[in-house]
Amino acid sequence: MQQNTTFLTNRLQQREQAGLLRQLRTGSDLIDFCSNDYLGLARSLALWQATRDAETQHPVAQNGATGSRLLAGHTELADALEIHLAAFYQTESALVFNSGYDANIGLLSSLPQRGDVLLTDELIHASMIDGARLCYADRQRFRHNDLEQLAQLMQNAQVPDASTLFVAVESVYSMDGDLAPLIELAGLCDRYKAHLIVDEAHATGVYGPNGEGRVVELGLQERVLARLHTFGKGTGVHGAAIVGSTVLRNYLINTARSFIYTTALPPHSLLAIRCAHEQMARLGQEREQLHQQIAFFQTLAAQKLPDAHWTDSSSPIQCLLIEGNEACRSVAMRAQAAGFDVRAILSPTVPVGQERIRICLHSFNTEDEIAGLMDALAS
Numbered sequence: 001m002q003q004n005t006t007f008l009t010n011r012l013q014q015r016e017q018a019g020l021l022r023q024l025r026t027g028s029d030l031i032d033f034c035s036n037d038y039l040g041l042a043r044s045l046a047l048w049q050a051t052r053d054a055e056t057q058h059p060v061a062q063n064g065a066t067g068s069r070l071l072a073g074h075t076e077l078a079d080a081l082e083i084h085l086a087a088f089y090q091t092e093s094a095l096v097f098n099s100g101y102d103a104n105i106g107l108l109s110s111l112p113q114r115g116d117v118l119l120t121d122e123l124i125h126a127s128m129i130d131g132a133r134l135c136y137a138d139r140q141r142f143r144h145n146d147l148e149q150l151a152q153l154m155q156n157a158q159v160p161d162a163s164t165l166f167v168a169v170e171s172v173y174s175m176d177g178d179l180a181p182l183i184e185l186a187g188l189c190d191r192y193k194a195h196l197i198v199d200e201a202h203a204t205g206v207y208g209p210n211g212e213g214r215v216v217e218l219g220l221q222e223r224v225l226a227r228l229h230t231f232g233k234g235t236g237v238h239g240a241a242i243v244g245s246t247v248l249r250n251y252l253i254n255t256a257r258s259f260i261y262t263t264a265l266p267p268h269s270l271l272a273i274r275c276a277h278e279q280m281a282r283l284g285q286e287r288e289q290l291h292q293q294i295a296f297f298q299t300l301a302a303q304k305l306p307d308a309h310w311t312d313s314s315s316p317i318q319c320l321l322i323e324g325n326e327a328c329r330s331v332a333m334r335a336q337a338a339g340f341d342v343r344a345i346l347s348p349t350v351p352v353g354q355e356r357i358r359i360c361l362h363s364f365n366t367e368d369e370i371a372g373l374m375d376a377l378a379s
Contacts (some may be wrong), residue, residue: 019325020346030341031369033359038316039205039286040364041236041276050275055268065264070253073264081270085241088277089212089229090221093249094241096273097258098265100201100230101127103240105134106256107197107226108168112137115163119153119194121145121180123173128199132168144173147184154192165194166225171214172202175350175358177317182214186223195225205234206290206316210281235280237272239265286363290316293361297370304378311356319345319356320377328355331377338376340369 015021041047058077065073078096085094097103108131112118116137120128123144132139140157142150150167159165167189169180182198189196200213208217211234215224226248230240242252252259297318301310309321322328325346332344335357345358357377361370 019329020348028341030336030339031365031373032341032362033365033369033373034341034343035360035362036202036233037236038234038290038360038362039211039236039280039283040362041205041234041279041283043364044236044279047236047272047276047279050279051268051272054271054275058271060267062267064266067263068260069264070260075267075270077267077270078264081274082241084274084277085229086243088210088281089227089241089243090216091227091243091245093246094243095249095252095259096265096270097240097242097256098262099238100199100228100232100240101130102258102262103228103230103242104128104199105131106252106258107228107242108132109134109257110252110255111135111197111226112139112164112166115160116166117157117159117163118166118168119150119157120168121170121173123176124168124170125174125199125201128168128170137166144176145178145181147181147188150185151188151192154188154194157192165192166197167194168197168199170199170201172200172206172315172317174202174317175319175345175356176311177202177313177315177319178311179214179315182218182220186220190223196223197226197228198224199228201228201230201233202315202317203234204229204231205236205280205283206287209284211235211283211287231273231276235273235276237276238269239273283363290361290363293363293365293367293370294318296367297359297361297374300371300374304374308377316361318359318361320359321354321356323353323355325355328357332357334379335373335376338372340373340376342373 067073082094104127112135114136118137118139120141122141140153157165171180198215203213205211207214215227226242226244231237311319322331328344332342335342342357342359345356
């Protein structure tokens with residue numbers, strides 16, 4: 001007997017009537033101002049060829065990992081990759097996860113325990129929120145980048161001697177594009193003996209001498225307990241890693257359920273991650289070009305849209321605030337009709353009244369393309 005799915009149809013209709021129905025879209029020939037491929041590595045023929053060459057030089061006679069890392073899925077290739085990643089990110093150890101979402105779920109659900117206190121910025125990514133919801137610690141949120149409120153919460157935190165205080169932030173916030181005050185956050189954590197957790201998803205590849213992220217750029221490696229680096233954005237491939245001390249790695253191997261109970265990444269993905277990091281270290285010119293394009297974009301925005309409301313961002317993520325889902329969606333559709341792939345971010349993904357056009361800049365975007373996009377938005 002076929003299941004009655006009328007209740008699902010009704011729920012979808014409610015979302016559609018509210019203008020919140022999500023749908024999958026295939027790629028297009030629009031100019032890319034949407035993807036997280038900040039350095040163009042996802043489309044890089046050099047990276048594609050390097051990965052193929054690595055497969056030839058290090059043939060692995062299997063297509064899949066065949067099991068979790070704790071069963072049949074652990075290999076010398078995974079060991080070698082994690083040693084390479086630890087050196088790249090200037091820390092003791094690394095542990096590879098299947099995605100950034102998996103990594104955040106595993107880290108934040110297992111690290112803070114009952115009796116601990118977890119303080120999170122109100123704008124952390126959904127994966128961090130979901131991980132925090134799964135832990136048994138006392139979770140409290142502080143206003144975005146509000147050091148004064150965070151200090152007050154840290155001072156008020158009732159943490160017994162056997163328990164621990166954690167602070168979780170993003171180094172570059174995915175929906176506003178602004179930066180966390182990491183130096184000041186590290187100072188507060190030193191003062192209150194708290195442990196700092198930093199999601200570097202949108203900083204990986206973009207900041208640091210070789211793309212190691214903002215923690216390395218600022219020399220804070222020894223003052224951060226755990227860093228998350230995802231490989232599907234600026235690195236151009238797939239997967240993620242938690243980097244930090246060897247003790248942290250061993251703890252996660254024993255407690256992070258999203259690591260323990262999932263099939264490991266296949267050999268091809270491990271080789272692609274290694275090759276992507278080798279390529280990323282050579283992209284100093286592309287990083288410089290990206291930051292020049294950010295400055296050019298902001299200069300043009302001030303000239304052509306002087307009365308517009310932008311988030312306070314110096315990263316590749318630039319957000320034009322347009323209040324109301326329908327108004328925001330309309331502007332995005334007109335920009336797309338002009339040939340530019342930008343997307344509307346609507347409530348409830350962002351708070352009501354803070355809907356925005358999220359624009360991602362890349363090292364491969366030209367000044368002519370940026371000027372064309374700005375003209376389309378201004379019109």
